[in-house]
Amino acid sequence: MSRLRLLSAAALLAVAANSHATSLIVTTDAIVGALKATSDVTSDASSSLRDNKIVLAARDDAASFVASEGAIRGVKLESAFDHIRHQAPQLNATDEQLAQAILAI
Template sequence: MSRNHLLGAALLLTLAGTANATSFIVTTDAVVGAVAASTDATSDVSSSFRDDKIVQAARDDAASFVGSQGEIRGAKLESAFNHIRHQAPTLQASDAQLAQAILAL
């Protein structure tokens, strides 16, 4: 192989490694951001509603919701979702995040 071919191959490998590293960093940042948002929502709900009777009554429904990946939505859980969103209107959490937070209480 000529020297130009070897330099070209080395350059391509370097660029490919950089692209993979950049892709890994972007993916990692996205995952960490999503986990942080979920953790923030969970801690906000768990600290505010630990002794709330409506939320505590929804624990079994929350377990069913999480276990069925959102397929089973009990009446007590729906009531707890409405209650939490009414009490904390600025909370930006999905139903799945709220159900996990209720289970974490």
């Protein structure tokens, strides 16, 4: 009888270990996939903005905005903010973050 229990325990342990490994692989694949998708969206957005005339024209306004801690808001910068938020509605960035991103391009 103890052999049967020992074999049952070994079988249960093998199934549990296999199940745990499978769930770890699935979880890891899901996380890596989500990170890759986020990276692709960010890369696509930044590369398309890098060549955008509206965004490039707002660099001076962005510099004034950042230097004045948001007190100076130029027309070109406002236009760039609207353009960026229209192009990437999933982007949850503050005006300060967008201005700094424009300066970094």
